[in-house]
Amino acid sequence: MNRPSPLDNVRIVLSHTSHAGNIGATARAMKTMGLSVLYLVNPKSFPSNEADVRASNARDILEQARVVGCLEEALQDCVLAAALTARPRDLAHRTLAAREAAGELFHHARHAPVALVFGRESSGLTTPEIGKCQITVHIPANPDYASLNLAAAVQLMAYELRMASTVTMPAASQQSVYRLASFQEIELFYSHLEQAMIHSGFLDPAQPKRLMQRIRRLFARAQLEKEEVNILRGIISALEKHRSK
Template sequence: MKLAKVRIVLVETTHPGNIGAAARAMRTMGLHRLYLVNPRRFPCAEATAMASGADELLVQAKVCTSLAQAIAGCQKVFGLSARSRNISWPVLNTRASGALVVQEALKGEVAIVFGRENSGLSNFELDHCNYWVHIPSNPTYSSLNLAAAVQVMAYEIRMASMTDDFRHSGESSSASIDEIEGFFSHLEQTLIKIDFLNSSNPKFLMRRLRRLFFRAHLNTPEINILRGILTAAQKKAQIPEAMMKK
């Protein structure tokens, strides 16, 4: 089933009622996999009451201690955000992202990440998302309840899943988020090793590099090639300069 590999991730939800209402929104659109990152209160009777019959989603919800744990094993990660950022992310509206979620779910696990009620997702958390999704709301009043945002996104995913336009491509599958995070860690270590990145004053370099490589939609063979290059660069950096001149 197209939606079986789609997980909804709620980060540090403050009000348990929003968790229950989000579960209800998910079930009405055929989504069943709920992940909670450090919820303030859960399980909670208020969440159960607001779920209004979607209790099963709350019982089966996975409670995680970090966003990394919640998105582990995912092919693609979509982060919802209403705020503008200093560094641009690949931005999609909900209609386009719904279609892309369904396409990617044919290949592997997909996570849709929603932030805190009062502040949304941090830049650090968006660093781990392949796409930034923006709900095109009224610019003069863009405040949207968490469960309402989940409903909008779930609706677009369901509508996209009901079309017959999605097929497996002949290309290699995109690299998983675990493979990509392994590459970024390797890249940062290498840049420090060759004195290109100052670990005590990194500024925005790694964030900009993340944006660059996310735009490339790397697959597993490409990740392996890049990591091979990084390994060779690290080995070269260990050779004394006098030896390199011989």
């Protein structure tokens, strides 16, 4: 009986894919590298005969793919989400090269679900979508022509994840297991903090000035653990109670 692989905890998430052929080619790219979990956020056309044809012998991945209405659904229970982006972003999260990002994703996939998120073929991921992730991933490419086909980008990252799975972790690293907060726990914390800032007058919802975007960036760098989120929310609740008195 085969032991479960951390690769089974890696989700490939395609957001608002326009061309069904890219979904099929993604499934094929995944299967060649031992990945099997595919999430599709509002695909333009799926199921599709074109996707089936491009998938070749990886149609089982298409059959098991989960179609969801928003990125939040795709990231449920994930402790780390990495957004693939080809262009520099204002107020960007911590950015890792493809190989380094794959290593970090695989490390956390040993203990909990993680996600690698890809955007639209034409424009990539939106700023709010990237804000839902903790790190961004950059594929070092020819600066004069850095545009990669969606399925090619998935194939490259799937290969790096496969290679990360062959690296033997030092015993000390294997023992230092800590529980990162899940996507839902982080989002509830952001919502709690935002409401507290509005009620205190620190945040004006009519003129937010990208404050929440900066806060998301700050805490994404910290990669909060479950206990740390509980502490922060406890502090907010205590301050709220004190203010109400």
